[in-house]
Amino acid sequence: MPHYYATLNKREAIAEGTFAFYFDKPAGFTFKAGQFVELTLTNPPETDSEGNSRAFSIASAPSEPHLMFATRMRETAFKRVMRTLPLGTNVQIDGPFGNLILHNNTARAAVLLAGGIGITPFRSIVVRAAKEQLPHRLFLFYSNRRPEDAAFLGELQALRAENANYTLVDTMTEVKRGSNSWKGENGRISKEMLIRHLGDLKGPLYYLAGPPGMVGAMQHVLDTAGVNSDDIRPEEFAGY
Numbered sequence: 001m002p003h004y005y006a007t008l009n010k011r012e013a014i015a016e017g018t019f020a021f022y023f024d025k026p027a028g029f030t031f032k033a034g035q036f037v038e039l040t041l042t043n044p045p046e047t048d049s050e051g052n053s054r055a056f057s058i059a060s061a062p063s064e065p066h067l068m069f070a071t072r073m074r075e076t077a078f079k080r081v082m083r084t085l086p087l088g089t090n091v092q093i094d095g096p097f098g099n100l101i102l103h104n105n106t107a108r109a110a111v112l113l114a115g116g117i118g119i120t121p122f123r124s125i126v127v128r129a130a131k132e133q134l135p136h137r138l139f140l141f142y143s144n145r146r147p148e149d150a151a152f153l154g155e156l157q158a159l160r161a162e163n164a165n166y167t168l169v170d171t172m173t174e175v176k177r178g179s180n181s182w183k184g185e186n187g188r189i190s191k192e193m194l195i196r197h198l199g200d201l202k203g204p205l206y207y208l209a210g211p212p213g214m215v216g217a218m219q220h221v222l223d224t225a226g227v228n229s230d231d232i233r234p235e236e237f238a239g240y
């Protein structure tokens, strides 16, 4: 598989402690909504034992002009370098990888369960669904501690007006610790919350993304609800 090189074009804060990075799309690079890449810093000014590469889901949709990634900024060498990377710098991109891709059978609903930064592959999928007017019934459950932590929240809410087949259930687990008011759901994504919005849990296909603890908890909820393991597609963001 060839290496690709992508040029940093823009960086912006999109939630508290969370940045989006926009890169020019390398010539010849194609991907499907929901896939990820291995992003490598070439000649970074510092490094640590975790090395210069990280897996990142592509948060942009294939039809959008840039490759966009989003991440929680933490005090690791990799992320310190990302925070100050001069615009115009090239990074190495390998991939795309992964099978977190919307199924073909439009008769079956897709239920996307995102914890925090696990929203990245699902932003790509729901933007694609709106742009291509896909007939799939899509339910996105998006859980964060507080509204200020929720990347892309306004955009994901606005997409409701563009796609009648899309339902967003946004929920906060620690809203009292934030300073924003909140009118959506409260608490973790639970069997009860899923049943309230989906009715029968056994028809749809489920896509899970986020930190391993969150993905494991969602897997448990679905297992105890009797959902067939063939209908569950988990993607753990190892490293959180």
Ligand SMILES: Cc1cc2nc3c(=O)[nH]c(=O)nc-3n(C[C@H](O)[C@H](O)[C@H](O)COP(=O)(O)OP(=O)(O)OC[C@H]3O[C@@H](n4cnc5c(N)ncnc54)[C@H](O)[C@@H]3O)c2cc1C
Pocket: 036, 050, 054, 055, 056, 057, 058, 069, 070, 071, 072, 073, 074, 075, 076, 078, 079, 098, 117, 120, 121, 235, 236, 237, 238, 239, 240
């Ligand atoms: C398929 C896939 C897709 C992914 N997509 C994304 C994505 O879209 N966006 C994204 O942000 N990440 C994504 N990740 C995770 C990403 O690859 C990194 O592992 C993650 O961002 C953490 O990188 P880091 O540099 O902050 O920590 P690392 O240096 O990789 O940290 C390694 C270990 O140190 C611990 N650690 C480091 N810093 C802290 C801290 N401040 N507090 C507590 N513990 C700490 C972590 O728990 C971890 O176990 C994905 C991973 C996979 C496998």
